[in-house]
Amino acid sequence: MSSFGNIDLSNINTPQKVEEVKNQVRKEMAMANAQELINNINKHCYKTCLSNPGPSLSSSDEGCLGRCMDKFLASWDVVSRAYIGRVQQENK
Amino acid sequence: MSGNFDEATQRELSAFVEQESAKMQLQSNIHEFTGRCWETCIKDAKSNQLDSREKSCMENCVGRFIDTSVFIVKRLQMNQH
Numbered sequence: 001m002s003s004f005g006n007i008d009l010s011n012i013n014t015p016q017k018v019e020e021v022k023n024q025v026r027k028e029m030a031m032a033n034a035q036e037l038i039n040n041i042n043k044h045c046y047k048t049c050l051s052n053p054g055p056s057l058s059s060s061d062e063g064c065l066g067r068c069m070d071k072f073l074a075s076w077d078v079v080s081r082a083y084i085g086r087v088q089q090e091n092k
Numbered sequence: 093m094s095g096n097f098d099e100a101t102q103r104e105l106s107a108f109v110e111q112e113s114a115k116m117q118l119q120s121n122i123h124e125f126t127g128r129c130w131e132t133c134i135k136d137a138k139s140n141q142l143d144s145r146e147k148s149c150m151e152n153c154v155g156r157f158i159d160t161s162v163f164i165v166k167r168l169q170m171n172q173h
């Protein structure tokens with residue numbers, strides 16, 4: 001097999017191939033990370049904003065979901081700083 | 093696929109994958125904590141920002157969760173002796 005993902009590796013030299021493989025891994029990781037974040041926002045903001053779902057998404061539901069998305073991302077940021085700070089402290 | 097790479101290159105790639113897996117684990121913990129602490133600390137989305145009480149709740153939640161896991165391990169080790 002000479003292809004990885006949708007990149008054809010057969011015509012390029014080894015260091016280039018290695019870089020391509022690494023980039024593909026990085027890309028897939030970023031995708032998985034984004035996917036997980038989206039799933040979590042969906043789960044938690046649905047719960048926060050649609051405790052009583054109506055026959056359609058109302059404009060107040062949409063307003064709440066928009067604010068909730070911002071707030072969830074801010075939370076992700078706070079948690080990430082707190083956690084990484086703690087990990088660095090433990091490793092000293 | 094690995095048949096195309098020499099041994100040194102394979103070693104380099106497996107070191108890279110290990111490093112990236114560690115990053116992935118770290119990110120996965122951050123997702124986990126964010127969800128867990130959101131449930132504990134956030135009651136509504138009336139504002140699109142965290143107020144100071146919510147922010148410190150999130151920070152405490154992460155810290156105490158880690159403390160809890162450290163405590164449990166220590167306690168189990170103590171009971172063994």
